[in-house]
Amino acid sequence: MPQNFPQMDYDGSLYVIQKSDYFSALALGQIPGRTRVNKFGEAPSGIQTTATDIWSRADATPTQQIWLAPTAARVHAIVSSSTDDDGAPVGTGARTIRIYGLKTWDTAESYEDITLNGTTGVNTVNSYVIIHRMKVLTMGASGPNVGTISATAATDNTVTAVILPGDGQTEMAIYGVPSTQIALLHRWSANIDKASGLVATIDYQLRVNENPNVQTTGFLRKDDLSVQSNGSSEAERIFSIPMRFDGPCIIKIQGIASTADSDGEAGFDLELVTI
Numbered sequence: 305m306p307q308n309f310p311q312m313d314y315d316g317s318l319y320v321i322q323k324s325d326y327f328s329a330l331a332l333g334q335i336p337g338r339t340r341v342n343k344f345g346e347a348p349s350g351i352q353t354t355a356t357d358i359w360s361r362a363d364a365t366p367t368q369q370i371w372l373a374p375t376a377a378r379v380h381a382i383v384s385s386s387t388d389d390d391g392a393p394v395g396t397g398a399r400t401i402r403i404y405g406l407k408t409w410d411t412a413e414s415y416e417d418i419t420l421n422g423t424t425g426v427n428t429v430n431s432y433v434i435i436h437r438m439k440v441l442t443m444g445a446s447g448p449n450v451g452t453i454s455a456t457a458a459t460d461n462t463v464t465a466v467i468l469p470g471d472g473q474t475e476m477a478i479y480g481v482p483s484t485q486i487a488l489l490h491r492w493s494a495n496i497d498k499a500s501g502l503v504a505t506i507d508y509q510l511r512v513n514e515n516p517n518v519q520t521t522g523f524l525r526k527d528d529l530s531v532q533s534n535g536s537s538e539a540e541r542i543f544s545i546p547m548r549f550d551g552p553c554i555i556k557i558q559g560i561a562s563t564a565d566s567d568g569e570a571g572f573d574l575e576l577v578t579i
Contacts, residue, residue: 330575337578341487343436343555344571345477348468351506351561351568358494358508358557359476360466364565368463371478373520373554377408377433378457380464381425382418386451391419391442397450398472399442403428403465405435409517409552410483412578417441420453428455433516434480434554435464439473448472477570480516481551485576488546492572494557495538496531504563505532508539508570513554523556531568546575 330340347362352369361368380403384390388397404415407430418426435455440448453467465474481487494508507530511523526547529539549555557570 339576339578341479341574341576342571343477343479343574344475344569345557346475346569347559347567349565349567351559351566352564353561356559356561357478358559358568358570359478360468360471360474361463371476371556372460372462372464373434373480373516374432374457374460374462374464375520376459377431378459379431380428380435380455380457382420382428382453382455383425384420384422384449384451384453386449386469387422388444388446388450389420389453390422392421394444395420395422395450396444396446398440398448398453398467399444400440401438401453401467402441403432403435403455404437405432405464406480406482407432408482409433409480412482412484423451425456427458432457432464436476436479437474438465438467440467443472475569477557477572479555479572479574481549481553481555481574481576483517483550483552485551485578487549487551487553487555488575488577489543489549489555490546490573490575491540491542492527492529492557492570493538493540494529494531494559494570495568496533496561497537497567497569502563503532503534504561504566505530506559506561506566506568508557508559508568510572511556511558512549513556514549515552516554517552523554523558
């Protein structure tokens with residue numbers, strides 16, 4: 305039993321951890337073989353009347369409605385749209401960032417740190433089948449980041465992750481799970497932002513690719529939530545028995561709006577079990 309493990313009650317046959325204590329211990333990394341993941345994303349005025357993944361490139365243009373994983377493990381070029389995001393020489397925006405992803409579909413999440421070079425791309429040391437999170441580590445006075453920071457896969461030229469100006473980290477309701485883990489989904493939620501005008505609705509779908517090691521674009525529909533801008537602008541589903549997804553898999557949230565360029569956010573909470 306790890307140190308500082310939460311107080312447990314004895315029920316006559318086995319020790320039972322109180323639910324609130326369990327999740328606190330999970331967040332503190334005190335549950336052996338289990339870790340927690342919170343993923344959230346926003347499609348900034350970008351959920352269209354056709355399927356739209358909830359991530360930062362789903363905007364009103366739209367730049368890219370559907371997120372794409374690279375077709376194989378790829379080196380990624382990390383670059384900003386602003387020369388202020390520079391670590392050498394020291395810039396006023398983001399200087400270094402950390403990227404998180406999977407090198408293969410059979411290895412656990414790893415990370416590496418990148419020193420930015422403004423609008424000149426810096427290649428990752430490792431190759432990744434998915435990069436599902438990036439965050440700014442160090443910054444100057446204009447930080448966290450002045451420009452859009454993107455990770456683009458070699459050969460495929462797919463943009464795997466982006467940090468929008470001023471955000472400091474990715475906002476993508478997308479996560480990859482390796483074959484060495486099981487993902488237990490405890491909760492997911494979604495909402496819509498619309499200040500005025502006609503009532504708009506968004507139908508959200510929880511989708512899972514159950515074999516990304518074989519194909520990268522096939523996602524099955526696992527659950528649904530619907531929201532509208534007048535009356536029920538936010539919805540949440542909490543599972544008393546969590547949904548189980550065996551790795552390798554990719555979990556994401558997708559939305560379809562009644563009105564183009566709708567602004568929506570979504571996210572989910574996972575418990576990862578190492579097997």
